Amino acid sequence: MSEWRKRCENEWSLQGAPMPDSLDWKSVYDAKPLGRNLLKNPSPHGVSKDIPPPEPDLPEVPTRGPPRFQPHGFSQFIGDFSGWTTSTETLPYDSSGIPAGAVVCQLPRYSWFTMEQVVDLKAEGLWEELLDDFQPEIVIQDWYEESQLHKSIYELHxxxxxxxxxxxxxxxTANPTEDCSAYSHNWKEVSHVFSGYGPGVRYVHFxxxxxxxxxxxxxxTLSSDSSAAFEHLAGDSR
Known part of the structure; x- marks a missing residue:
């Protein structure tokens, strides 16, 4: 048994896992496919869940003129989104709940900012026999900024x-609902574990x-520390 194969088995409990002879065990070990975050650039907004979210800068005097529908000079929107595909969907005005005949000077306008990426599992060091037969658990974790901006401010797919x-x-899919009755400004965790998902998995779309x-x-609304990771295997428990 090669030294690199022995290291993989000892560190990741791969004893008995189906392993093709053609595998380059040093490359497998260097890739460290288990127990690490496979998402690129997990905190593109430049914030961390270990530090409270920044409070928004509220203007002392309301902005005059028509409402602005694109971010301009807003520091919280600035970030490095490399590794992510991004898009914005501006939503129509919501006039529900406004009494008939009421005069409305201005309504809030909302938009969804979408970030996504696809992880190629084989490119990250996993192999077909491991994915199809052992099916190690895939742990998804994400954090978003709790706020009273709207009752629905976050979705995960x-x-x-x-x-x-x-x-x-x-x-x-997760679509949590916010409590807008009391101010709270913390990070909220969303997580899920994929297990027993069946053979054939080759990509993770986050x-x-x-x-x-x-x-x-x-x-x-900000997000932080997004993660998709394979748990270490349990070896002979399967």
Whole structure:
């Protein structure tokens, strides 16, 4: 047994796992496919869940003129989104709950800011026999900024995809509801564990959506420390 194969088995409990003879065990060990975050750039907003979210800068005097529908000079929106595919969806005005005949000077305008990326599991050091037979658990974790911006400010959509990138083998969606009755400004965790998902998984599609508000300024919902990771295997428990 090679030294590198022995290291992989000892550190990741791979004893008995199906392993093709063609594997380059040094490359497998260097890639460290288990127990690490496979997402690129997990905190593109430049903030951490270990530090309280920054308080928004509220103008002392309301902005004059028509409402601004694109962020301009708003520091919280600035970030490094490399590794992510991003898009923005501006939502129509919500006039529900306004009494008939009421005069409304200005309504808030909301938008969804979507960030997503696809992880190629084989490129990250996993191999087909391991994914199909052992099916190590895939742990999804994400953090978003709790606020009273709206009752729905965050959505998570994760799919395990086949080799064609279109076949969905397993998926998970989260759409938590916020309590807008009392101010609280912390990080909220969203997590899920994929287990027993079946053979054929080759890609992980990770997507979350953050709601922004335009009303006398631009106010964004932040995210931090997004993660998709394979747990260490239990070896002979399978």
């Amino acid at each position: 994760v799919k395990l995809l086949g080799a064609d990138k279109s076949t969905v083998i397993s998926e998970h 997507q979350h959506r953050l709601k922004n508000q335009f009303l006398n300024g631009f106010y964004a």
